[in-house]
Amino acid sequence: xxxxxxxxxxxxxxxxxxxxxxxxxxxxxxxxxxxxxxxxxxxxxxxxxxxxxxxxxxxxxxxxxxxxxxxxxxxxxxxxxxxxxxxxxxxxxxxxxxxxxxxxxxxxxxxxxxxxxxxxxxxxxxxxxxxxxxxxxxxxxxxxxxxxxxxxxxxxxxxxxxxxxxxxxxxxxxxxxxxxxxxxxxxxxxxxxxxxxxxxxxxxxxxxxxxxxxxxxxxxxxxxxxxxxxxxxxxxxxxxxxxxxxxxxxxxxxxxxxxxxxxxxxxxxxxxxxxxxxxxxxxxxxxxxxxxxxxxxxxxxxxxxxxxxxxxxxxxxxxxxxxxxxxxxxxxxxxxxxxxxxxxxxxxxxxxxxxxxxxxxxxxxxxxxxxxxxxxxxxxxxxxxxxxxxxxxxxxxxxxxxxxxxxxxxxxxxxxxxxxxxxxxxxxxxxxxxxxxxxxxxxxxxxxxxxxxxxxxxxxxxxxxxxxxxxxxxxxxxxxxxxxxxxxxxxxxxxxxxxxxxxxxxxxxxxxxxxxxxxxxxxxxxxxxxxxxxxxxxxxxxxxxxxxxxxxxxxxxxxxxxxxxxxxxxxxxxxxxxxxxxxxxxxxxxxxxxxxxxxxxxxxxxxxxxxxxxxxxxxxxxxxxxxxxxxxxxxxxxxxxxxxxxxxxxxxxxxxxxxxxxxxxx
Numbered sequence: 001x002x003x004x005x006x007x008x009x010x011x012x013x014x015x016x017x018x019x020x021x022x023x024x025x026x027x028x029x030x031x032x033x034x035x036x037x038x039x040x041x042x043x044x045x046x047x048x049x050x051x052x053x054x055x056x057x058x059x060x061x062x063x064x065x066x067x068x069x070x071x072x073x074x075x076x077x078x079x080x081x082x083x084x085x086x087x088x089x090x091x092x093x094x095x096x097x098x099x100x101x102x103x104x105x106x107x108x109x110x111x112x113x114x115x116x117x118x119x120x121x122x123x124x125x126x127x128x129x130x131x132x133x134x135x136x137x138x139x140x141x142x143x144x145x146x147x148x149x150x151x152x153x154x155x156x157x158x159x160x161x162x163x164x165x166x167x168x169x170x171x172x173x174x175x176x177x178x179x180x181x182x183x184x185x186x187x188x189x190x191x192x193x194x195x196x197x198x199x200x201x202x203x204x205x206x207x208x209x210x211x212x213x214x215x216x217x218x219x220x221x222x223x224x225x226x227x228x229x230x231x232x233x234x235x236x237x238x239x240x241x242x243x244x245x246x247x248x249x250x251x252x253x254x255x256x257x258x259x260x261x262x263x264x265x266x267x268x269x270x271x272x273x274x275x276x277x278x279x280x281x282x283x284x285x286x287x288x289x290x291x292x293x294x295x296x297x298x299x300x301x302x303x304x305x306x307x308x309x310x311x312x313x314x315x316x317x318x319x320x321x322x323x324x325x326x327x328x329x330x331x332x333x334x335x336x337x338x339x340x341x342x343x344x345x346x347x348x349x350x351x352x353x354x355x356x357x358x359x360x361x362x363x364x365x366x367x368x369x370x371x372x373x374x375x376x377x378x379x380x381x382x383x384x385x386x387x388x389x390x391x392x393x394x395x396x397x398x399x400x401x402x403x404x405x406x407x408x409x410x411x412x413x414x415x416x417x418x419x420x421x422x423x424x425x426x427x428x429x430x431x432x433x434x435x436x437x438x439x440x441x442x443x444x445x446x447x448x449x450x451x452x453x454x455x456x457x458x459x460x461x462x463x464x465x466x467x468x469x470x471x472x473x474x475x476x477x478x479x480x481x482x483x484x485x486x487x488x489x490x491x492x493x494x495x496x497x498x499x500x501x502x503x504x505x506x507x508x509x510x511x512x513x514x515x516x517x518x519x520x521x522x523x524x525x526x527x528x529x530x531x532x533x534x535x536x537x538x539x540x541x542x543x544x545x546x547x548x549x550x551x552x553x554x555x556x557x558x559x560x561x562x563x564x565x566x567x568x569x570x571x572x573x574x575x576x577x578x579x580x581x582x583x584x585x586x587x588x589x590x591x592x593x594x595x596x597x598x599x600x601x602x603x604x605x606x607x608x609x610x611x612x613x614x615x616x617x618x619x620x621x622x623x624x625x626x627x628x629x630x631x632x633x634x635x636x637x638x639x640x641x642x643x644x645x646x647x648x649x650x651x652x653x654x655x656x657x658x659x660x661x662x663x664x665x666x
Contacts, residue, residue, distance in 0.1 A: 047208030092550035109548030206232035337600030344612030393649035490521030510663035520575025540583025574598035586625035599634035
């Protein structure tokens with residue numbers, strides 16, 4: 001599961017990491033006059049350049065609503081000395097970030113110390129406060145685009161480009177009210193986008209207008225921030241901006257890698273990455289794990305030795321494919337779930353170009369290892385497998401000439417680190433072979449519903465980027481009025497839809513929450529859902545990070561469901577699913593029906609890499625309410641129930657049927 005939803009995806013990470021890097025020579029302004037006119041009217045509307053220039057220090061306090069939880073944030077800036085301090089009080093402790101004018105530091109439950117100058121967050125934090133009022137100093141180029149109508153209002157649109165911390169350009173569109181010239185929203189990205197909308201402008205004591213409400217919306221999360229106070233030209237203490245600890249600087253430091261130029265665009269799988277970029281990326285990933293992993297002893301693994309062992313291999317791995325495989329093997333040495341490196345072709349973010357990931361296409365088919373056979377369990381309408389006539393219950397015998405067990409054994413030999421049990425890993429290994437470049441076809445051999453051999457050559461289809469993180473949500477009533485809810489990711493609007501469904505089912509005698517096939521997502525969402533199912537206060541478990549501890553506690557939410565709850569799980573249910581189901585089981589609030597979960601339950605963060613890839617790294621352990629370690633063990637059901645091939649061929653779901661019978665006490 002991803003511990004901090006603000007950093008859980010590249011959408012969110014990049015949303016908070018834009019810089020105002022100059023894109024024009026000093027002393028020139030290539031922006032078109034119409035755009036400059038709008039920007040000047042915006043500055044005048046918000047108080048004028050003179051009023052803004054008179055602000056030397058500023059402190060803003062706000063409350064951020066995330067997944068039905070509130071975080072309190074204080075941001076203090078010292079413009080005269082270029083210093084910034086931020087404090088966020090949240091469920092798992094206090095997070096502090098600062099820039100003392102020279103270096104960026106961070107104090108969180110999982111890291112204490114200075115960030116390196118080339119760290120993505122350090123790059124972003126040094127640019128904090130460089131808004132549109134400072135457009136001249138930024139050197140950025142703006143153009144006026146055609147007007148658009150937003151929510152029934154005509155708005156003026158300006159376009160520009162922003163850089164992420166690695167120099168990748170992201171298109172940004174600025175929407176201004178056509179009458180007041182106040183900034184209404186900023187949309188970053190293209191097909192995949194992040195929107196920040198501004199509301200409730202108020203005049204402050206400094207005479208400037210600022211929005212007191214902002215909504216940051218990405219495909220995975222919505223953060224609503226409400227300003228509670230805004231002060232200007234206040235006295236600030238220098239110590240606020242300083243780290244104030246020395247221990248972090250005493251860590252052993254490996255020889256510094258020579259700074260490398262940023263990779264402007266992700267490299268193709270077979271394209272080469274310069275040795276300087278490979279070493280810099282490797283060093284950043286290794287240090288990130290060294291500095292944030294919850295266990296400073298690394299479970300007995302000599303992390304310095306790992307660096308020494310893998311650095312020569314990094315220097316020899318010239319192509320993007322080979323380099324990211326080596327990097328993934330390196331983080332796998334710790335033998336824990338949620339450590340992995342995603343290559344560029346599997347990363348969706350705001351700087352993604354085009355409508356799809358052409359090198360990560362598929363055929364719209366999901367399989368499970370059932371009774372020692374790989375059986376088709378789900379098909380996406382409109383995708384090649386369904387269009388070719390493949391049906392649920394068919395058996396996959398070979399993919400490109402190789403049998404599924406052989407594909408699985410080859411994967412085990414080639415990969416190191418944490419391995420889930422066979423019924424989880426085998427379908428994933430086969431799916432990796434089925435997925436690939438959209439230009440290539442897949443040769444598949446099946447047994448159909450009558451066990452007749454069927455050979456199909458199926459072309460891959462790339463899934464639109466706009467669908468990569470879309471949550472599939474279903475709610476309905478079953479026999480006897482039993483409520484039924486199923487969703488496939490703990491992201492996006494899943495919590496909002498779950499709350500709506502719960503309220504519509506308040507009279508149901510019982511509720512079935514189907515989390516089979518759900519791999520998890522944002523860890524904090526488990527707490528929000530537990531609150532909607534709670535009869536009393538409880539806890540889903542605890543996690544320990546290097547510098548802190550968190551209790552995943554919850555209180556009953558308004559309108560929480562009070563009837564009996566049944567949670568359905570299988571071997572594909574992982575991460576946040578396991579936190580929720582294990583916690584509800586431990587609190588005797590839900591009956592778990594189905595099969596044991598995956599056993600991959602460590603809180604983690606995700607960070608973009610300069611190659612266009614991404615690092616997923618663990619920052620905490622996790623234990624269920626009874627102290628049980630779920631990592632590697634999973635959540636075991638109270639009532640075992642399994643689906644078989646004959647059920648799929650007959651269109652039956654015996655797991656739902658059994659849960660319904662239990663709910664009706666039959």
